[in-house]
Amino acid sequence: MASRADLSTFNCSLARAVDVVGDPWALLVLREVLMGASTFTAFQRALGVARNILSDRLQRLVRHGVLRRAGSDARPSYELTDKGRALTPALVALMQWGDVWESGGKPPVELRDAQGREIAPVVVRGARGRAVAVKDLRFVAGPGADARTRARIATSHGAKARPVE
Amino acid sequence: MASRADLSTFNCSLARAVDVVGDPWALLVLREVLMGASTFTAFQRALGVARNILSDRLQRLVRHGVLRRAGSDARPSYELTDKGRALTPALVALMQWGDVWESGGKPPVELRDAQGREIAPVVVRGARGRAVAVKDLRFVAGPGADARTRARIATSHGAKARPVE
Secondary structure: OOOHHHHHOOOOHHHHHHHHHOOHHHHHHHHHHHOOOOOHHHHHHHHOOOHHHHHHHHHHHHHOOOEEEEEOOOOEEEEEOHHHHOOHHHHHHHHHHHHHHOOOOOOOEEEEOOOOOEEOOOOOEEOOOOEOOHHHOEEEEOOOOOHHHHHHHHHHHHHHHOOOO | OOOHHHHHOOOOHHHHHHHHHOOHHHHHHHHHHHOOOOEHHHHHHHHOOOHHHHHHHHHHHHHOOOEEEEEOOOOEEEEEOHHHHOOHHHHHHHHHHHHHHOOOOOOOEEEEOOOOOEEOOOOOEEOOOOEOOHHHOEEEEOOOOOHHHHHHHHHHHHHHHOOOO
């Protein structure tokens, strides 16, 4: 299996994101922080994860600037940075997908806004706010594309002339 | 490290989602399919992943109903099922996060709609379409909550009386 370092060198923002948070425990620690947990003990109790693994994942999330260490040395706590908070739409989208496809439509946990109102399913929208169907998504080379990515996109455009579905 | 089977037993839709797709290669294979790739050879060439690992991840995604095997036995291809297609908002949100936080705002690849217009950043919205700030998100027990989750939520509500930030 390729190491995480390999993924970070991919010319692909999804691979780079996955390099940081594409680990089951990393994602579940972030969920715990969103739910209000902040200490090693709280994470450990909620997740039942081995201490050495939890310690490793916390260090990694801090090193990547997703979590920030706060509190005292004797009793450290962890909080989301702006970078960590920015992962929320991805986490909510994954959780909603799990609700529908892996929890039989019976969510163990539901999200509400501050007034207790339901949260909508996360969808991909165009700049004007209209939902974009998956079959209508197109990939184009961005300002950070290398030569290989440009070649890939050219090829995949051919494939996309016939939509995915 | 807990096995994936352990994660599927969590009373948590995020853990259950992560059990299916919380693997770097699984996520990157799905990206390739969205970009129009469909064969083992195409995935292998794009990702540079070892054949045995790719084979394992494809089998796993098919077993979980995220991909469907098509084509002939001699030349199988893979396509998204509805369940797989439903992962798109999560993948796009992760990719956009990577664009901002791991690609220095220079995306290697950009998404467009069928008319070539930009895609908006994926955000969490309330039922009426208004964006909901992370600090305003609340967790409540859903119809699939077990006793432990109910207790957790009760506790985290206490923590949430003081918002996360």
